Amino acid sequence: MRETRVFDGTHLRASLFNPGQSRLFVSFRQRTAEAGQFSRAQAVRTFTRAGFSHLHLQSRLNDWYINPDTAALEAALQAFSAAFDEVAAMGFSMGGYAALRFARALNLSRLVAVSPQISISPEHVPFDRRYRKHADGFDPEQGALAGRGHPVQGAVLADPFRPADLVHAEMIQMVFPGLAIARLAGGGHPATQVLRQGRGFAALQQLLLHGGAAAQGAVALHRPARRNSPVYWQHLAAQAEKFGRKQLAQQARQRHMQVAVGKAPENAGR
Template identity: 65%
Template structure:
């Protein structure tokens, strides 16, 4: 925890990591700490989507801890986005940006998504299910519509959490902030959350203003166009991707 004693709380969650089995060094999110938030960073030691023998104890502690705050905001990525939704009620979460989160990783819940099956062996579908954990949190789920599984997860979440809307950021990848990151818009994303102005239109606008200069966007667009048989668009997007990569390499070499 960073900057304790404030009346607003920002919560972040570690996402799925190659460093599973150990905790990583936590650092404060400066924009929230500077704006007068207490920052709580939560980590799961394993890639277990925070569902384990300690889940209920954590839930009880978060419920006790969060009562002192007038507002609780969060940003979560993939596994971290799922965790923000799973603990939304315990945290009394008011505003959330969930980036490419999962509705669940239990095969019975999401038979269409096999990406996380090796992590789902110990996943308790009752303890990890979102259906019974509706909470009136307001915010947006970001998803790349070219990644069908991510979009379906987002739509399922939208049904359980009616205060959450789905922002479709085409060719944004997983997590769906890759284009925003390349466009230097993550700070703007955080400002929207702090000012509680998080909406689909605002986030789609940030994406549009970032994609022209984003190699990731053009690479993903080229791949999608190729898959759908739009060869001319695929070739144009691939040329744009290559040129942007060359421009960035030249810029880096000139520094």
Template identity: 50%
Template structure:
């Protein structure tokens, strides 16, 4: 399998790279928010999908602008042309990448998406309660970035969130109103993004592989999460923090001890 992709959109702000482009089905991935930003990365194909006859289209924004900039509309037009030959298109994205999966779902002809801790918007006028991304929101165009109006409303999929992250939970609620075929899977103490425990314990690959079957099994994802949390230092740290906030001191102390044992502190 060649690890060299074809650059199919090469802007100053946005870039798209295509691997195995002659396939009949396609997986789309999106780069998430990174710190520091300002440079494109060198994407690699996801072997699990390419080996199963999928093209892999990787999209990225050079800045943490949620893909909304003066190249967005040209980018959207190019994505529409690129995905026209594919009979099946699925996608996955984390945080800013999850937002982009929603925003470009219509142009991509996206049928099913696995979204991890995505945002509905970063526009202060729409989400005044979420101040986490105000450094990126200054130049954000709420009309150009309007997922409710510009996306594929029939998109199916699953949002993975940590229910103890109130901002992520509120974004998920807004997304589910705009996209009635998207459901929420809660992964307690998973953090942001909510799959940190799955990633730490090797479970995210199994979750991602469900897109190959055409159905994301929420119950199975929860079980992967439960299985991984027993040996996850991240889980016990987050549990200790949440228990402390809620005054459950015995649980907080127990979770702190488990975290220390697993992390070697």
């Protein structure tokens, strides 16, 4: 599908697919090992086949989209999104943050943000040191979500086994009260790892596509997917070990070995 550049800066890029529709889906590049260069943008067929235009945003660096192009992209998105009746988005980690940061400019209607951050600035999140190496050039004022709330509906997905991710989700909800928190235990970072292993990610896209209750729907998809997910049992074992629950940790490790080699009995874990 042909790509049209809506914004083409030194630091940020916006690529459009399937133009001319009344509804828009927006995706975002997350933190990547390819930082330093833009990736080849591709259409998300789930949405273009359903009659959405698709806009993909990228930051060339792992800078959480806060750079000399931020203000210009924000203005371009505000003008561009005005033509659409409905705007839906999905973003992961750094991409989830970007969806929140540009929610007002995009006039977002619906959002699924997976393990996003409210900020990476030590000033805003002194409890989270994971992204400090990326925070040197992060402008706390330009990157702050406080004061940039928007009445978007949807969900923030987070793994409660990752306490920092859950705190980010709770702080985000204070700014965006229309976003419910979906606690996907053992989902990892991003919190959809179990869903991807259980082939439930397409169903999550469908929830966003059709405007379903994303938080409740995500939890409902996650629960049965845990049963045969190596990621879930690996994370559960680590969590149980952390809290001294040795028997549960041993059981989870055994279950992990079973599902990892495809020998898990059908009724186990129910």
